[in-house]
Amino acid sequence: MNQTLDVMELKQRFAEAGQAQVFRFWEELSKEERARLLDRARQIDLVEVDRLVKAHVNQTVKEQNSFEGLEPAPYIPFPQHGGDAAEWARARQAGEEALSAGRVAAFTVAGGQGTRLGYDGPKGTYPVTPVTKKPLFQVFAEKIARSAERAGAPIHWFIMTSEINHAATVEAFEEAGYFGLKEEEVHFFPQGLVPAVDSEGKILLSDKDLIAMTPDGHGGSLRALVRSGATAKMTELGVDCISYFQVDNPLVQCLDPLFIGFHLLGNSELSSKMVPKAYPSEKVGHFCLRNGQHEVIEYSDLPVEKQEETLEDGSLRFVAGSVAIHVFSRSFVERLGGGDGELPFHRADKKIPFVNADGEVEKPETPNGIKFEMFVFDALPMAKNPVIIEGDRTQDFSPVKNAEGIDSPQSCAEDQIRMFTGWLSDAGVELDRDESGLPGITFEISPAFACDRADFLTRWAKLDEKPDIVEGTVIGG
Numbered sequence: 001m002n003q004t005l006d007v008m009e010l011k012q013r014f015a016e017a018g019q020a021q022v023f024r025f026w027e028e029l030s031k032e033e034r035a036r037l038l039d040r041a042r043q044i045d046l047v048e049v050d051r052l053v054k055a056h057v058n059q060t061v062k063e064q065n066s067f068e069g070l071e072p073a074p075y076i077p078f079p080q081h082g083g084d085a086a087e088w089a090r091a092r093q094a095g096e097e098a099l100s101a102g103r104v105a106a107f108t109v110a111g112g113q114g115t116r117l118g119y120d121g122p123k124g125t126y127p128v129t130p131v132t133k134k135p136l137f138q139v140f141a142e143k144i145a146r147s148a149e150r151a152g153a154p155i156h157w158f159i160m161t162s163e164i165n166h167a168a169t170v171e172a173f174e175e176a177g178y179f180g181l182k183e184e185e186v187h188f189f190p191q192g193l194v195p196a197v198d199s200e201g202k203i204l205l206s207d208k209d210l211i212a213m214t215p216d217g218h219g220g221s222l223r224a225l226v227r228s229g230a231t232a233k234m235t236e237l238g239v240d241c242i243s244y245f246q247v248d249n250p251l252v253q254c255l256d257p258l259f260i261g262f263h264l265l266g267n268s269e270l271s272s273k274m275v276p277k278a279y280p281s282e283k284v285g286h287f288c289l290r291n292g293q294h295e296v297i298e299y300s301d302l303p304v305e306k307q308e309e310t311l312e313d314g315s316l317r318f319v320a321g322s323v324a325i326h327v328f329s330r331s332f333v334e335r336l337g338g339g340d341g342e343l344p345f346h347r348a349d350k351k352i353p354f355v356n357a358d359g360e361v362e363k364p365e366t367p368n369g370i371k372f373e374m375f376v377f378d379a380l381p382m383a384k385n386p387v388i389i390e391g392d393r394t395q396d397f398s399p400v401k402n403a404e405g406i407d408s409p410q411s412c413a414e415d416q417i418r419m420f421t422g423w424l425s426d427a428g429v430e431l432d433r434d435e436s437g438l439p440g441i442t443f444e445i446s447p448a449f450a451c452d453r454a455d456f457l458t459r460w461a462k463l464d465e466k467p468d469i470v471e472g473t474v475i476g477g
């Protein structure tokens with residue numbers, strides 16, 4: 001197509017969509033700046049933007065959620081909480097067989113902006129282990145390598161980035177020699193971006209030639225997996241199970257045979273781990289059943305009386321908290337990500353730097369813009385045979401979200417030390433602990449030595465010379 005016409009047509013389409021302001025500074029732009037603006041503008045799905053604005057910006061009355069008949073979603077409890085020990089054993093075996101058959105890939109969503117942590121760089125490069133300060137990506141790489149070693153089969157790792165951190169992420173892996181993994185077994189792909197809008201629904205410019213775009217949420221991973229060709233690659237590799245986790249949680253068992261086994265035995269399209277809520281109003285999603293369908297309801301959407309409701313024995317009724325650990329079947333991702341059953345978008349009000357009508361960049365003090373995100377757990381109601389199993393928070397979940405306080409680098413390092421101390425205790429090595437479970441020394445167990453408690457117990461038992469556990473010890477490091 002004629003380039004000039006192409007430009008005119010594009011501007012015309014934006015004008016017709018009520019978004020002519022995107023080209024407001026066109027006459028002032030250099031050739032390169034125009035090219036940059038056009039490049040971004042061409043990526044924007046104006047129909048989607050229009051739909052989002054109508055639903056989330058113009059529509060001021062929030063649809064009333066009906067919680068009538070809402071029930072807690074059932075889950076498979078640990079044997080010590082009433083589950084069937086034989087079923088857990090069968091699940092472990094099924095998971096181990098699937099891993100050995102090369103049917104499982106690890107999948108990390110790492111496209112977020114990590115604004116709360118305030119770290120300059122991809123979050124996966126943030127140092128997290130207590131002694132050696134390994135970055136998150138290295139922790140996962142070592143766990144994946146160890147799982148592959150145990151399975152006796154390669155395990156491919158898919159990592160979703162966003163355009164904002166893609167190059168820096170790939171560079172970090174290159175510099176670190178892929179953290180010991182084979183380059184051809186690590187696959188990166190960027191997720192989609194959606195333009196941010198102002199309170200009138202007008203697309204914001206973050207510079208005269210730059211449209212303000214933000215990643216489309218972890219739920220965007222489903223369509224990105226398909227659009228990027230990642231699911232096609234999985235088909236080629238014989239992978240039909242996708243073990244999903246988030247980049248900010250170094251405790252996660254990246255490839256838990258038990259969890260994978262339950263997913264397969266349940267013929268499930270989407271399986272999830274729950275952990276019991278730490279306290280009634282904990283800010284997590286709740287696994288629920290609404291009209292017989294599974295769904296995760298965010299704490300902010302669930303009425304307080306439901307969050308706090310108790311059973312006769314005083315335990316919480318809606319106890320199952322979501323920790324963003326899932327197994328997807330590849331065919332389910334292909335179906336949803338391929339467009340059959342789109343995930344809903346959610347609105348988030350954010351401070352978004354923008355260019356004002358005079359062409360000056362403003363950094364707002366209060367939220368001025370709206371970004372749109374999809375949440376991966378919104379896939380749950382569309383999944384056939386969803387399976388939820390009990391998980392143990394101390395072995396699976398301690399994210400790094402904030403610079404300080406709850407879910408911070410410090411709380412996460414302490415949780416790692418508590419977990420390692422527990423593993424040692426299970427192996428018969430008792431360290432003095434304070435009432436919070438901390439031993440008063442900083443040490444770590446390398447994920448390359450053991451990727452979970454069971455692995456640790458086996459390997460520790462086989463060690464001829466057991467190290468003293470003192471300040472700075474790194475077991476297997």
Ligand code: UTP
Pocket residue numbers: 109110111112113114115116117123160191215216217218220245246247248373401
């Ligand atoms: P969070 O919800 O914690 O968001 O992401 P965030 O962007 O990392 O951090 P804040 O809110 O700006 O502080 C949970 C997980 O989902 C991924 C993140 O990388 C993290 O692993 N994520 C989030 C994406 O991959 N893409 C997104 O668009 C959003």
